[in-house]
Amino acid sequence: GMVVAEALAAGRPVLTTTGTPWGAAKLRGDGISDMGYGKPMNLEENGCGVICEVNGVKEAMGKMMGFSDVERDEMGRKGAKWMREEFSWEKCAKELVKAYQLLV
Numbered sequence: 001g002m003v004v005a006e007a008l009a010a011g012r013p014v015l016t017t018t019g020t021p022w023g024a025a026k027l028r029g030d031g032i033s034d035m036g037y038g039k040p041m042n043l044e045e046n047g048c049g050v051i052c053e054v055n056g057v058k059e060a061m062g063k064m065m066g067f068s069d070v071e072r073d074e075m076g077r078k079g080a081k082w083m084r085e086e087f088s089w090e091k092c093a094k095e096l097v098k099a100y101q102l103l104v
Contacts, residue, residue, distance in 0.1 A: 004016055004020065004022050004043070005083060005087060007079075008043070008048055008049075008079035008080065008082065008083045009079075009080055009083040009084075009087075010076075010080070011076035011077060011079065011080040012076050012079065013048055013049050013050075013064065013067075013072050013075035013076050013079065014043055014048065014049035014050075014079065015049060015050045015051075015052070015057070015060050015061065015064050016043065016049060016050075016051055016052075017051070017052055017053065017054045017057070018051060018052070018053055018054075019054060021041055022041055022042070022043045022049075022051070023042070023043070023044075023051040023052075043079070043082075046078060046079070046082050047074075047075060047078040048075045048076070048078040048079030048082060049064075049075060049079065050063055050064050
């Protein structure tokens with residue numbers, strides 16, 4: 001999970017499998033991963049990578065390599081923007097404060 005987030009934050013398109021939290025939303029079909037964030041975690045839906053089944057990595061690599069440099073750069077920009085908007089320290093801190101306020 002952390003390696004994918006770091007790659008996305010660095011502006012790199014990502015290939016992941018349905019067995020990861022970033023691809024689990026595709027597997028479950030409800031747009032929510034098992035990470036507990038309560039928001040879509042599907043990197044394909046966010047336009048910043050490719051998701052495949054574990055036995056489909058070769059085909060997915062071919063798909064990723066089939067994108068032009070411009071398309072891959074755009075995927076990278078979308079991933080970096082997604083990480084800034086949804087997973088920045090500031091955003092996480094605000095979410096934590098909200099959770100604590102619900103407890104008291």
